[in-house]
Amino acid sequence: MQSSxxxxxxRAFVTIAExxxxxxxxxxxxxxxxxxxxxxxxxxxxxxxQLIIRTTRAQRLTPIGEQFFQQCLTxxxxxxxxxxxxxxxxxxxxxxxxxxxxxGVIGEDILANIISEFxxxxxxxxxxxxxxxxxxxxxxxxFDLVVRMxxxxxxxxxxxxxxxxKVQVLASPDYLAKHPVxxxxxxxxxxxxxxxxxxxxxxxxxxVQHNNAPIHELDINVKGNFSCKSGRALINAAKSGNGIVxxxxxYCEEEINAHTLAPALxxxxxxxxxxxxxxxxxxxxxxxxxxxxxxxxxxDFICQRFKQL
Numbered sequence: 001m002q003s004s005x006x007x008x009x010x011r012a013f014v015t016i017a018e019x020x021x022x023x024x025x026x027x028x029x030x031x032x033x034x035x036x037x038x039x040x041x042x043x044x045x046x047x048x049x050q051l052i053i054r055t056t057r058a059q060r061l062t063p064i065g066e067q068f069f070q071q072c073l074t075x076x077x078x079x080x081x082x083x084x085x086x087x088x089x090x091x092x093x094x095x096x097x098x099x100x101x102x103x104g105v106i107g108e109d110i111l112a113n114i115i116s117e118f119x120x121x122x123x124x125x126x127x128x129x130x131x132x133x134x135x136x137x138x139x140x141x142x143f144d145l146v147v148r149m150x151x152x153x154x155x156x157x158x159x160x161x162x163x164x165x166k167v168q169v170l171a172s173p174d175y176l177a178k179h180p181v182x183x184x185x186x187x188x189x190x191x192x193x194x195x196x197x198x199x200x201x202x203x204x205x206x207x208v209q210h211n212n213a214p215i216h217e218l219d220i221n222v223k224g225n226f227s228c229k230s231g232r233a234l235i236n237a238a239k240s241g242n243g244i245v246x247x248x249x250x251y252c253e254e255e256i257n258a259h260t261l262a263p264a265l266x267x268x269x270x271x272x273x274x275x276x277x278x279x280x281x282x283x284x285x286x287x288x289x290x291x292x293x294x295x296x297x298x299x300d301f302i303c304q305r306f307k308q309l
Contacts, residue, residue: 006046010072012039013051017061017069022054094124095294101147103131104231105251106165106281111147114305118298125294144295145302146284160283160299162306166249167276169201170261174241182244182265185220185274192243193222196229201246203265204277218274235261246276281306 016025016036026033044051051065061069099115101107108131115127130143152159169188182188185203193201205216224243228234231251238245239255244264255261265274283302285295 006043009039009043009046011076012036013043014069014072014076016040016052016059017065018073021059093122093294093297095292096126096128097144097295097298098128098130098142099145099147100130100132100143102149105248106149107131107147110250110309111302114302117305118301121301122294122297125298127298144285145299148282148284149279151280152282152284156287157284158287160285160303162281162283162303163309164278164280166278167246168249168252168256169244169246169264169276170238170252170256171244171264172239172241172260173262175238175243176262176264178241185218185265188220188222188244188265191222191224193224194226194228194234194237194243194245195222195224196227196231196234198246199223202277203274205274248279 012025012029012031015028016022019025019028022033022036026036029036040052047068049064049068050062051068053060053062099111101111107129112129115129119125119127147162149165169182179191180187182191185201188201199222201220201222203218203220205218226234226237226242228237231247234245234247235252235255237243239260245252245261249256252261283299285291285299
């Protein structure tokens, strides 16, 4: 029995039983009387029972037809309620959204403040913000949105770029005064580098005088006596003179402005400068043509707020 055609046939049968005539049922179903009659005959043939006794003057349910009608009526009401609930979930600005994001300033300050502002405008939408650091699987871990730093692999997800994050290599003035000047990224191999999860630092070189000169890339494996995934812990360790850090500039703007941290990489000449490349920040979500309205609103809200930063 084909489930798709049977459901249509069952709806036709229930409507016939409710309306008490084929003609009225056909009007409700916006179909012809002949088509409705064929649907009932097809259903009876599939089941191997007679559901309705019809004569030229009247019709009535058979005992098995009455039992089948009551069961199907209850089931169809449940299906209709499920359809309405699904439509409401898509159209109404209510429900829950789960977001995974990097921690630190980006997650705990910037995004958290954006979500707070969003909650004030849309109080019926519940937002759960998660700062677990491993890269998550949206499907396996049931996240609706993920905010992620760095270049992306082709995952089949939609990626909206929020901004580019400037990265700095920094150390305390006291550390820089006591150690050899760092003129080239390779010099970092001889220094105490304080790291998070990334031990391989990438650098770009481009000509200042020749804007069209190609950019050269260089990866340096660094090491040091302290490693931590907390940006604040790395900043404090660097401020104490323990070594060199590579962090997003927005994590340590206060320290840079107060001169407790300073750029550690000094180019040999203005013509050829090495620097840490900017890191893109993306908002990721499923490619879903039936995306709930609450999710569309939050995505647009986050993107707009990052444009204003």
